Amino acid sequence: MTKPTSTEPRRALTLRDVSEASGVSEMTVSRVLRNRGDVSAATRERVLQASRALGYVPNKIAGALASQRVNLVGVIIPSMSNMVFPEVMTGISSVLDSTGLQPVVGVTNYLPDREEAVLYEMLSWRPSGVIIAGLEHTAAARAMMGQAGIPIVEIMDIDGQVIDSAVGISHRRAGRQMAEAIIASGYRRIAFMGTQMPNDFRAKKRLDGFEEALRRNGMALVDREFYDGGSALLKGREMTAAVLRRSPDIDFLYYSNDMIGAGGLLYCLDQGIDVPGKVGLAGFNGVELLDGLPRRLATMDACRLEIGQRAAQIIASRNQTTDLGAQVIELFPILQPGDTIRQF
Amino acid sequence: MTKPTSTEPRRALTLRDVSEASGVSEMTVSRVLRNRGDVSAATRERVLQASRALGYVPNKIAGALASQRVNLVGVIIPSMSNMVFPEVMTGISSVLDSTGLQPVVGVTNYLPDREEAVLYEMLSWRPSGVIIAGLEHTAAARAMMGQAGIPIVEIMDIDGQVIDSAVGISHRRAGRQMAEAIIASGYRRIAFMGTQMPNDFRAKKRLDGFEEALRRNGMALVDREFYDGGSALLKGREMTAAVLRRSPDIDFLYYSNDMIGAGGLLYCLDQGIDVPGKVGLAGFNGVELLDGLPRRLATMDACRLEIGQRAAQIIASRNQTTDLGAQVIELFPILQPGDTIRQF
DNA sequence: TCAGGCTCCGTTAGCGGTAACATAGCGCAA
DNA sequence: TTGCGCTATGTTACCGCTAACGGAGCCTGA
Numbered sequence: 014m015t016k017p018t019s020t021e022p023r024r025a026l027t028l029r030d031v032s033e034a035s036g037v038s039e040m041t042v043s044r045v046l047r048n049r050g051d052v053s054a055a056t057r058e059r060v061l062q063a064s065r066a067l068g069y070v071p072n073k074i075a076g077a078l079a080s081q082r083v084n085l086v087g088v089i090i091p092s093m094s095n096m097v098f099p100e101v102m103t104g105i106s107s108v109l110d111s112t113g114l115q116p117v118v119g120v121t122n123y124l125p126d127r128e129e130a131v132l133y134e135m136l137s138w139r140p141s142g143v144i145i146a147g148l149e150h151t152a153a154a155r156a157m158m159g160q161a162g163i164p165i166v167e168i169m170d171i172d173g174q175v176i177d178s179a180v181g182i183s184h185r186r187a188g189r190q191m192a193e194a195i196i197a198s199g200y201r202r203i204a205f206m207g208t209q210m211p212n213d214f215r216a217k218k219r220l221d222g223f224e225e226a227l228r229r230n231g232m233a234l235v236d237r238e239f240y241d242g243g244s245a246l247l248k249g250r251e252m253t254a255a256v257l258r259r260s261p262d263i264d265f266l267y268y269s270n271d272m273i274g275a276g277g278l279l280y281c282l283d284q285g286i287d288v289p290g291k292v293g294l295a296g297f298n299g300v301e302l303l304d305g306l307p308r309r310l311a312t313m314d315a316c317r318l319e320i321g322q323r324a325a326q327i328i329a330s331r332n333q334t335t336d337l338g339a340q341v342i343e344l345f346p347i348l349q350p351g352d353t354i355r356q357f
Numbered sequence: 358m359t360k361p362t363s364t365e366p367r368r369a370l371t372l373r374d375v376s377e378a379s380g381v382s383e384m385t386v387s388r389v390l391r392n393r394g395d396v397s398a399a400t401r402e403r404v405l406q407a408s409r410a411l412g413y414v415p416n417k418i419a420g421a422l423a424s425q426r427v428n429l430v431g432v433i434i435p436s437m438s439n440m441v442f443p444e445v446m447t448g449i450s451s452v453l454d455s456t457g458l459q460p461v462v463g464v465t466n467y468l469p470d471r472e473e474a475v476l477y478e479m480l481s482w483r484p485s486g487v488i489i490a491g492l493e494h495t496a497a498a499r500a501m502m503g504q505a506g507i508p509i510v511e512i513m514d515i516d517g518q519v520i521d522s523a524v525g526i527s528h529r530r531a532g533r534q535m536a537e538a539i540i541a542s543g544y545r546r547i548a549f550m551g552t553q554m555p556n557d558f559r560a561k562k563r564l565d566g567f568e569e570a571l572r573r574n575g576m577a578l579v580d581r582e583f584y585d586g587g588s589a590l591l592k593g594r595e596m597t598a599a600v601l602r603r604s605p606d607i608d609f610l611y612y613s614n615d616m617i618g619a620g621g622l623l624y625c626l627d628q629g630i631d632v633p634g635k636v637g638l639a640g641f642n643g644v645e646l647l648d649g650l651p652r653r654l655a656t657m658d659a660c661r662l663e664i665g666q667r668a669a670q671i672i673a674s675r676n677q678t679t680d681l682g683a684q685v686i687e688l689f690p691i692l693q694p695g696d697t698i699r700q701f
Numbered sequence: 702t703c704a705g706g707c708t709c710c711g712t713t714a715g716c717g718g719t720a721a722c723a724t725a726g727c728g729c730a731a
Numbered sequence: 732t733t734g735c736g737c738t739a740t741g742t743t744a745c746c747g748c749t750a751a752c753g754g755a756g757c758c759t760g761a
Binding site for chain 2: 025068070071072073074075077078083093094096099100101103106115117118120132134136137138139156157160161162244245246248249250275276279283301302304305306307317
Binding site: 040044051053078079081354 | 742745
């Protein structure tokens with residue numbers, strides 16, 4: 014099985030092989046394969062035939078070096094496994110697909126040093142642009158992005174200093190809005206549950222905004238609980254159980270994301286708790302999963318699809334004559350009350 | 358905002374800039390930055406300082422062309438948003454991280470033509486290896502992989518013809534096993550629910566194996582239902598409702614994946630159906646999500662983490678002296694009965 | 702004292718394409 | 732017939748880096 018088959022070439026194919034097989038110069042082959050410049054129909058056909066027959070695959074490394082152009086866009090995100098970034102990617106791809114640009118993903122696991130390393134690696138391939146989640150980066154990462162000479166779009170968040178362009182929502186405001194809606198519905202004894210991660214700056218900003226709004230209304234969080242790793246749904250159950258045991262008079266549970274919120278909702282329903290009468294719940298993100306729950310969790314959609322699309326549009330335009338220039342785009346999430354907040 | 362800042366260089370930095378700034382040859386700078394060859398500690402320090410001060414980022418395109426080596430491994434998967442591939446990626450990364458190799462992901466959305474295009478694009482960057490989901494590919498894709506002269510590992514499935522190496526489970530056998538367990542538990546009127554996708558070959562193989570085992574026991578599926586797009590959890594609810602309405606005497610619901618199975622489970626519990634007494638349920642994949650459900654759904658874990666790890670090990674070893682050679686590794690999924698199959 | 706073997710660093714020649722320019726061949730109007 | 736302009740193709744010079752080799756300077760032991 015390890016022996017090369019008879020069809021396996023001893024040496025990788027190059028333009029020269031195709032040019033010899035079709036009797037034209039390498040340059041002409043190059044023109045045919047890139048659809049660039051004038052080539053007669055007859056020659057084109059001959060070249061394509063030879064290329065296909067040989068199974069030639071162009072070497073983009075050489076091509077990129079010679080042309081100083083790379084059709085890659087680096088996308089740097091904290092995680093792939095939480096339902097939020099796959100949708101951002103969908104948005105990015107939907108726009109990039111029609112431009113010849115191609116996304117390349119790097120994952121940081123919410124670690125700033127890892128983000129820096131991933132960024133360095135990406136920039137070393139000289140991409141046409143970078144889309145990166147968040148506004149918080151190491152000093153070195155900021156410097157690299159500033160120097161890179163390519164469009165940089167920071168996504169998801171706009172509460173902070175932008176390097177070049179940004180597309181996102183204000184998480185602080187989102188937290189405030191949710192708090193105000195909860196208070197307006199008459200809830201008074203509110204608990205918070207979220208991730209332990211010190212580097213999830215957006216979750217932190219939401220909580221900041223949330224608490225600020227509580228304070229303005231003369232209130233404060235009655236209880237809070239953090240988790241770290243494991244199945245979010247299960248953690249949501251466990252934290253909710255712990256909080257309700259510890260503080261039985263709680264009347265609202267605010268979750269930093271929908272997954273743990275869903276776990277909490279399932280727990281409350283299991284326990285026969287009156288939702289939203291006795292206890293209200295809310296999460297954040299507006300993930301599709303919620304549609305299948307027994308009751309629709311209150312949440313705020315984070316505009317993930319549109320964020321991806323807008324970011325990709327900015328990158329794409331900068332590689333064209335229709336350059337949109339650097340810009341900061343704020344999107345506005347919509348509160349979806351679902352069935353877990355009292356309505357009047 | 359579109360004006361270049363003062364720190365932005367007019368021209369991209371090259372090794373020459375660093376070499377001039379540190380007073381040594383480009384070759385020496387190259388050696389320092391790659392940690393290769395002998396350089397005195399003093400010189401090394403000087404070069405690193407200059408490099409950092411300038412904010413130099415090496416050009417891997419030029420490096421790869423000159424050295425004929427690329428530290429990239431292409432990973433081609435059908436989807437990123439279904440909980441199964443993120444875990445495979447985790448396995449791949451965990452192994453590759455210590456090797457200097459780096460995964461680059463491409464997504465096909467279960468479309469063979471798209472897979473071919475993604476593969477072509479990847480091979481044009483001359484990666485050190487390719488990990489690709491499934492054994493079914495277009496003729497052109499198979500030819501490309503055969504010619505590429507790099508290690509190719511097909512993952513997830515081993516029921517079919519392997520190009521080079523493979524790591525996976527037998528989905529046909531998995532389907533059979535589940536059917537046998539269900540029958541052994543005394544269920545007799547079984548329905549199936551799954552995706553409509555004609556190109557999800559692994560789901561199809563599971564169903565084939567499942568039906569084959571039923572036939573051998575003189576049985577056949579009583580009902581079946583397929584879905585397409587949308588929230589899997591919600592579709593699971595809807596399909597389950599439809600099936601139970603249409604065939605009220607059903608006593609077992611077999612789902613092609615855990616997500617729709619979870620939706621079905623939630624529906625049954627909502628309806629007050631006795632699970633697993635009156636109706637049993639089972640899914641496939643062993644996703645973490647299930648831990649947070651009110652009841653643990655019966656499932657089979659697909660060895661996703663280990664598949665990723667083993668595949669990465671094969672690629673890594675082929676780039677070393679410890680070459681493992683081409684191989685086909687079969688993994689064996691374990692049936693997790695959970696709480697939705699009657700136990701005796 | 703000097704051959705031999707280090708350590709450290711420089712020089713040369715590509716890697717496989719593409720931009721930019723050069724040129725051959727042709728049709729056609731004057 | 733000449734010359735202009737066009738189309739179709741070839742030639743040349745890199746792109747930024749690294750493999751391979753070369754060689755200067757120094758240390759060592761006989």
